[in-house]
Amino acid sequence: MRYALGVEYDGGGFLGWQRLSKPGSDDESTVQSVLERALSFVANAPVETVCAGRTDAGVHAQCQVVHFDSGARRDPRGWMLGATSRLPASVCVRWCQPVADDFHARFSARARRYRYAILNRAVRPALGRQYLSWERLPLDADAMHRAAQSLLGEHDFSAFRTVHCQAPHARRNLQAIAVRRDGEQVIVTVQANAFLHHMVRNIVGSLLLVGRGEQPEDWMAQLLAGRDRTVAGPTAPPDGLVFVSPLYPPQWRLPAEVTLGADHTAPSL
Template sequence: MPLRRYAMAIEYDGGEFSGWQRLTKHGEPDREGAPTLQGAVEDALGFVAGRPTEVVCAGRTDAGVHASMQVVHFDGPANRDPRGWVLGATSQLPPAICARWCVPVADDFHARFSARARRYRYSILNRPVRPALRRQYLSWERRPLDADAMHRAAQALLGENDFSAFRTVHCQAPHARRELQFISVTRSGDIVDVEVQANAFLHHMVRNIVGSLLPVGRGERPEAWIGQLLAGRDRTVAGPTAPSAGLVFLGPRYPAECGLPAEVTL
């Protein structure tokens, strides 16, 4: 049966998974006690396709990180209706994962390499008492935060820079240069949101940026400190990595010619 390429949007709660990337070879089951999001999605699509199906994602997320709009591509039977892929895959996925939409794309479309930007949101509950509701989607900071100071400090990161100060030692990227296109820190009641968009991200880059903005928000560091960290390129003097629970991948952004829904189009 002829195959064609599809793009699919996936929404997931990453709390019960060991991250996106499958830890075993394609076609092998996930390791016991270490389920992956990629493994679950490939198993579901393989059931619908009636054949082993491999997916490629726009951006791999770590254990405990969530996504409202992960985009993947896969090659499946050309006679399948996109709605059938969405409903069929979701019926086979665990409750923490669902498919949101599926569209046919050109054979050269690549979920990772065709993307021109990626966007994340990190949410912090800023109050004296830890959260009970929505706790799996919130980080917690009991000390008062000055969100305006954090926002002003964060603007020093805009543009194409070497983000060595904000990458994990385990990062496998060949270089640390990234283009940070947008960053904002806003408050709504007790919630402080940090939204970031870049052409690509380093391993733990968003969580390390947040971890360095928190001392600024608490008044322990001046606003100029963030720019100094960027220029110094020394991870050991930057803030700690913020917890994974507050991080949501809002999705990639693609050129209009890719023909994807507006919510992932530049």
């Protein structure tokens, strides 16, 4: 039987999603390793997982989708509660449901969504600091939003790709991006069919230069066309980044938060 899980985690104490050691080890440094150990306990047999999109060290997830196969007879509630009881406090399984054998957490997804939160004030945060980046200089969120719109569509995003990215090419379809101010916070939300390594953080790092008035709004379009990572902005810190969720076609009958709307293909962010 194949199951899909919705997993929430605080990535601050992990080296990212991807397991760094062999399956079944006592490694607690990655989200995948602790989740597989918890599921294996419930199944009383080894379990390996596949996720919708790997997150980097320090990056959080609101609803990471994972699939795994198991011959153990457990109902969805048993998988959800049993696994959560064996996970550290920073990780939980929010839901579990059986899926068809041809469902794939990564390849069945049609889009991924991220949110990046920046506290924009003179003093660094004390409360909620693990979920916020910080910028002390005033930011023009409207200018950042206008500049970001030049990234919409399918392009070569080499200018926003880390040198360590292992993707075979840099073409991605950025479906939606928005920057808005909410009190002292500036929120960047972005949706694409897929993302390159550090792509969101590199986009945010460049948008910060626009927001501070150090670069004009059309600079983002110039970066995109130039495809040169060395002239773009710095990589923004991981703290403010949350992987909101992947999105799947309705045919998989997954919870609404990870399902594309019936009347549109790119839900508003």
